[in-house]
Structure formats: C-alpha cells, structure tokens
Amino acid sequence: MESLFCCPLCLGNLERSEGRYHCSSGHSFDVASAGYTHLLPANRKHSKNPGDDKEMVAARAAFLERGHYAPLLSALCAAVLDQVTASSPVLLDSGCGEGYYTAGLHNALTHSGRQPRTAGIDISKFALRRAAKRIPQGEFAVASVYRLPLAARSVDLVTNIFSPLAAEEFARVLRPGGLFCYVVPSARHLWEMKEILYPVPYENPVKREDYPGFDWVGAEQVRYGLHLDRPEDIMALFRMTPYAWKTPREGIERLSSLSQIDTQIGFDIHLYRRE
Incomplete structure (x- = not known):
C-alpha cells in the first residue's frame, strides 16, 4: 500500500507492507507493535527519547479525555468542515501528541461523508503509541516538524495545535488551496x-x-471558563503549558497546594489558505 510518508533519507515514496515501510532505494523502517514508525534519522535526534515522556503523555491524555478542552475540539472540527471540500482529504496533524485532536478531526470528516487519509507526526514515541491506537487506519511517525517526511503538494489540511511552527514546511507539503489551521492561546488564557x-x-x-x-x-x-476540582487535573493542565519549564519553585508549590481552581480558557484558531 502506498504510504502518505516519504523516505527521510532519499525522499522517495514509501510503500507500507506488513510490519514495515520501504522505498525503491532499499531503505526500510519497521512499524512498532504499537502502530507507529520512526522516520527521524539518528543524526537529527537531540536525545535518546525526544519529546514528552510517558508520564507527561498519560497525564495529558487523561486530562483531555475528561473533556476539559472539548470546546476547542468542537470549534476546530466545525472550522475544518466549513473550509475543506475535498471528498477524500489528506490530513496531517503536525505535533499530533497522543492524537486527541487528530482523531476528533478524522472522525468529524468521516461522519460528514468524507473519506480522509490521516497522518500524524510527533517527536515523542510515547505520544504516538496512543495516537496510533486512536486511529488504526492512520499513519503515525516519529519525525521533525522542520523536515516533514511527506512529498510536496500531497496534503489538503495541516493542523498545528500548540506545537512548533514550521510555516515553510507546511507550505511545501500543502496542495494549492489547502488549509492550514494554527491554534494559539488568547491573551488571558489561564x-x-x-x-x-x-x-x-x-x-x-x-x-x-x-x-x-x-x-x-x-x-x-x-x-x-474552566472549573477543576481534582489536584491531578490542575497539575496536568500546568504541565501542558510552557509555564512548566520557567515557573519558580514557589509558584509551583502554591499551585500544587490547591484542591480546586477556576480559570479562563481562550484559544484562537487561525485559518490560512495555501496560495
């Protein structure tokens, strides 16, 4: 079966067979038992296990499954269904994480009568294990957003939700008229x-x-507005933000002592059309 991905070494088309991807140049990439593959060359890795670790991914997945960001997913799906007209659109979720938004978009397109082909990339293998389980028919790979393993003009929709922005790469892989959805926090988010x-x-x-x-x-x-009354949800939300890397210890201690919190939630979904 022809893959949405291309070879990260020679840029040739990849074919997917049982348990592996391979190209005509002889490069081969195994598919892990969890359903994802590894398309990030060793010389582009900055650590042994890049990206979010197993515990961070599990906490974020549990937080999202409780529906705390469901309004964002609903608005994202509505925007995509309004803008994407292809009957069999190719969706790429860049920085897909555990696949919460990827699966939501895939299911919304399917329920609208489309036949989407869906791919997601992330640098965390722990996140991709969960994403691949959400959409068994999708394709997921450890890869860099700055060197997407996809051919030029092969994608109808790119989503980028709280992930590194690589506008030049998004422009390269999108077809003319394709849609780029970029989600950013509002001024007073949290x-x-x-x-x-x-x-x-x-x-x-x-x-x-x-x-x-x-x-x-x-x-x-x-x-x-969001009300959280579980300490584990409060800290999971905190660790989903950039604040987790730059907050003084005193601030983290104040937050971790809370049993509940009410806070504003705000997102802007920016929509761009490929020229």
Whole structure:
C-alpha cells in the first residue's frame, strides 16, 4: 500500500507492507507493535527519547479525555468542515501528541461523508503509541516538524495545535488551496492560574502573523471558563503549558497546594489558505 510518508533519507515514496515501510532505494523502517514508525534519522535526534515522556503523555491524555478542552475540539472540527471540500482529504496533524485532536478531526470528516487519509507526526514515541491506537487506519511517525517526511503538494489540511511552527514546511507539503489551521492561546488564557504562579502575571502576546505562501482566511475564537476540582487535573493542565519549564519553585508549590481552581480558557484558531 502506498504510504502518505516519504523516505527521510532519499525522499522517495514509501510503500507500507506488513510490519514495515520501504522505498525503491532499499531503505526500510519497521512499524512498532504499537502502530507507529520512526522516520527521524539518528543524526537529527537531540536525545535518546525526544519529546514528552510517558508520564507527561498519560497525564495529558487523561486530562483531555475528561473533556476539559472539548470546546476547542468542537470549534476546530466545525472550522475544518466549513473550509475543506475535498471528498477524500489528506490530513496531517503536525505535533499530533497522543492524537486527541487528530482523531476528533478524522472522525468529524468521516461522519460528514468524507473519506480522509490521516497522518500524524510527533517527536515523542510515547505520544504516538496512543495516537496510533486512536486511529488504526492512520499513519503515525516519529519525525521533525522542520523536515516533514511527506512529498510536496500531497496534503489538503495541516493542523498545528500548540506545537512548533514550521510555516515553510507546511507550505511545501500543502496542495494549492489547502488549509492550514494554527491554534494559539488568547491573551488571558489561564489568567487565574498565572495569578497563582507569578507575582506579576502577564498576558500572552496576541498578533496575527502573515506567512509566505499563505493567505489568512480568518480566526475562530474559543472562550469559556474552566472549573477543576481534582489536584491531578490542575497539575496536568500546568504541565501542558510552557509555564512548566520557567515557573519558580514557589509558584509551583502554591499551585500544587490547591484542591480546586477556576480559570479562563481562550484559544484562537487561525485559518490560512495555501496560495
């Protein structure tokens, strides 16, 4: 079966057979028992197991499964269904994580009568194990967003949700007229949590960017309040954010002592059309 992925070594088309991917140049990549493959060459890895570890992935998956970010998924699906018209669209989720949004989009497209072909890439093998289980018919690979293992003009929809942005690569793999969905936090996303973490909280910078090769279509806003009454959910949410890497110990201790919290949630879904 012809794969959506291409060979990361020679850029040739990959074929998928039982348990492996292979190209006409003789390069071969095993499919793990969990259903994903590894398309990140060793010389591009910065650690033995890059990306989120097993515990971080499990905590995020549990948080998302409890529906705390369901309004975002619903708005994302609505935007995609409104903008993507292909009957058999190719979807790439760049930085797909454990596949919560990937599966939601795949299922929404399927239920609308489309026949999507879905791929996801991430640098965490622990996340991809879960993503591959969510969509057994999809294709998932350890790979870099900055060197996507996909052919030029082979994708109808690229989603980028809280992941590194590689606009040039997205433009390369998208077909003309293809859609790029980019999700970013609003100015006061998690404001009440930040009031606990920092003596002087700050708003997130909010600015629409223009990217070469893309026309900005518009943005969908998602705003709601979130009540958490499980300490494990509070800390899981914290660890899903960049604050986990730069918050002073005192702030983390204040947050971890809470049994509940109410905070604002805000996202902007920016939509771009490939020229």
